[in-house]
Amino acid sequence: MQRLPWFIFASMSVSVISDSQGGLGSSPVALDFGSDVSTESWPEEDMLAKLSKGLVAAVYCGFIAVSLRLVLVGLPKRMPRHPSVEEDGCPQSWVVFMGVVYAFIYFTTDQYVPSLPQMEADLLGSESIMSGTVQMNLCVKAIFGMATAGLSDRIGRKPVLLVCLTLLSVASFCCGCAQRIEWFIASRLLQGMGESLEPVIFAMARDFFAKPSERFVVVAALQMMAFVGIALAPLVGGLGAHYLSWRAPFFGLALIWGLLASYAGFAMVECCPDGESQSYLSDLKRILDPHLLCLLLTESCVMGAYFTFNANSSYLAEVTFGESVISSSEIMLVFGALCGVGAFLIERLRLGSVLQDARLAMSLLGAAGAISLLLGVFFSSSFLWGYLAGSFLQAGVLMMALVSANVLFFEPLEDCAGMAASCEIVAQSVIPCALSAFATQLMIYDGPAGLICCQAAACVAAAAVFWLGYGISPPAWTRRAPSRKDFDQVLRRMSTSGDLLLQIEAEEGLHQRLLSREARSQGLMADPALKCRVGNLADGTSSKALRDHMCQAGKITGFECLSGNGTGSVSFSTVEEAANAITMLNGSVLNGQAIMVDPWGKSQG
Structure with a gap:
């Protein structure tokens, strides 16, 4: 079997080793930027x-x-955010x-x-150089x-x-x-x-x-x-x-x-x-949280399985099993279509939270990898369908796993989303390329079984890394959203705090909303139902640190940290998010100290 190109970087040096048309050769090709010689007119x-x-x-x-x-x-200087983004x-x-x-x-x-x-x-x-580009x-x-x-x-x-x-x-x-x-x-x-x-x-x-x-x-x-x-x-x-x-x-x-x-x-x-943006090192330190690193490694394994198929399936089909170029193209097209179908299905079959979707997708991906390993051991060396069946099973859940991991990764990184995305691209590119090149060498020396085992192992590894590093014990920002029972309990707490009047508007498609009679009578614009009181803040806690911590519960529209008395206030865009902050972040640790998160009316009582 002809040796496939290894994972290389094309080097623009004085000369490189060139391949002859029949295989690997040794004729030098001078990389001269001053010459315009070309065989094509x-x-x-x-x-x-x-x-x-x-x-x-x-x-x-x-x-x-x-x-x-x-x-x-x-x-x-950065331009301010356009108002239409919020409105x-x-x-x-x-x-x-x-x-x-x-x-x-x-x-x-x-x-x-x-x-x-x-x-x-x-x-x-x-x-080698052309492939390396x-x-x-x-x-x-x-x-x-x-x-x-x-x-x-x-x-x-x-x-x-x-x-x-x-x-x-x-x-x-x-x-x-x-x-x-x-x-x-x-x-x-x-x-x-x-x-x-x-x-x-x-x-x-x-x-x-x-x-x-x-x-x-x-x-x-x-x-x-x-x-x-x-x-x-x-x-x-x-x-x-x-x-x-x-x-x-x-x-x-x-x-x-x-x-x-x-x-x-x-x-x-x-x-x-x-x-104000933090330094690169500060952003990188946040991204290197162990839970987020597990998600990045999970994405690397998922993309490693995809790159392995994409880089090697055509050669395997055409050279090893004698299929035509058209058949090889059809195989790649079906694989891509199944990846798209998987992404569509996971969006339709929502289980209530992104974390639950991720757990389902990773479990299915691990199962697909295990089945592919069995097919690779028993069938792939003799029948192309053994490799394709395993690969198509993986394709059906690859995008489910990738999308859910992506959403979980970005959840706590709103103010450094660009830096976070760049780290994710590195995780989705460098490691998968190396894994794909390793799979190529396995195919060269061990045949189709080596390729499919490497590809399937990447799927199993993705599931294992996710469950061990994230799925079993997720961080606070991915805990389940409050159930209807939890939400009703928070509303009852709000209704008994101060002089708030609880009004539930039963309009289809709208969430419950809390209105303050006193606030309306004074013509105030802020709705106390959207605000939370934060107490027991550690000395030196900044407003930005308070915002970064509380944004785990939802979209923040206003925040303030009162220096000297250890209290602050945070406003959310919806009542549900305010309730989520109370159920999820009350008792959480900020700057080494457990904070108290209560309905805004409690501070008025």
Whole structure:
């Protein structure tokens, strides 16, 4: 069996080892940026090649200049959050926009994979280098995402998104114009930098959708869009290369990214939460909470199973079992479709909380992995259906597990959602790529059984990590929402506190609401039913620390910490969230001291 490319980074050094057309060879390929030799002839190649080189050089120079300015001068001031984010929420058109951007990020990553042999000849590259440009792109995206997403927390989402979209347009154009492998790699690096906007997309989802139930639906929709891009990318790229040229899809992507950048410039409003951002290290310390690390490792295992299938299934089907290219494409399409169906089903079969959904999804994923192991041991070495049956079982629950873990991960990280999203992208990229490469080597040396066992083991590991590190003993912010019984008890406590009058409005589709007769008579705007009194605060507790702690219960609309007397107040957007704060956070620990959370009326009694 021919040795498949290992997980490599394409290096733009003086020379590299090249593959011969028959396999691994040893003829050197000089990486000379001054040469324009190409075996392909196409219209106006000299003019476009010179233009693309100038653009690539200009972008790198601009990147260095901007980086130096940020280091020497500091970050620009962030624009305030647009009022429409709080008042109107996220427009449906913007949800569609985020889905389209997310889908085209993955489309851009590997749409040229079917054209790698022809590109190898045209760009004077090698099999290893051309394959390595795909993995290189994922790693560059993950690394730059750490800076890009954290930057969006500090200067705003809009400027970062616009810069990345513009960079993707320019880089895609330069990829299409490249005449040598060196300039293609340089352009692909820029594409990876532009694709680092992926965590910003998830940060915006966290900004617009504070409630986990709503965010669950949106994240599931985004993942479904991503799998559409993943499934269609090789097909569209292959058709474009067959009927036109492998360069045509790159030019098409340049146009699409340019249009998306133009739309974002006109339609986007700043959605990053107001308030002073903490340092990178402070945000990172919060993200490295043991419970959150378990969720990140869970996502790594889930994506490892997906990457293993995506990188190896075609070779296994075509070389080992003699299937056609069309059959291989159909297998990948079915796998992607089943992933989308799984995300759709978990949204429809809600069990009452995201934590319960996650427990169900992880249990099913572990069971699918165990079944796949059995199929791999007994059937995969002789029958392709043994591998496919196990893989399709995994596909049905992969996105269920990924979406639920994503929502749980972002729940306590509202004010550093960008940084959190970048860490998540690293977890979903670097470790899964390494696992996929390891699975490739197992397939080479142990055959199909080695591949399916590695892929199934990733699913079992995801379930085990989740249950051991999170599912059995979840943190406070993911405890169950209060039941109707709990909520009624809190309402009775509120109704007997002070002079509050409890009125229940039985309108279909509306929650119960508490109104204060005294507050109405005085013409006050604040509804005491939405407020909680917080007592026994430790000395030195800041208003921001109080807000960060209380936001576990719901969306906060106002907060205050009274220095000197150990008390504070917090207002929520709904009565349910205020009740949730009382049942969930009363007796919780803040700054080393157990706090008391009571209805606001109790402080007036």
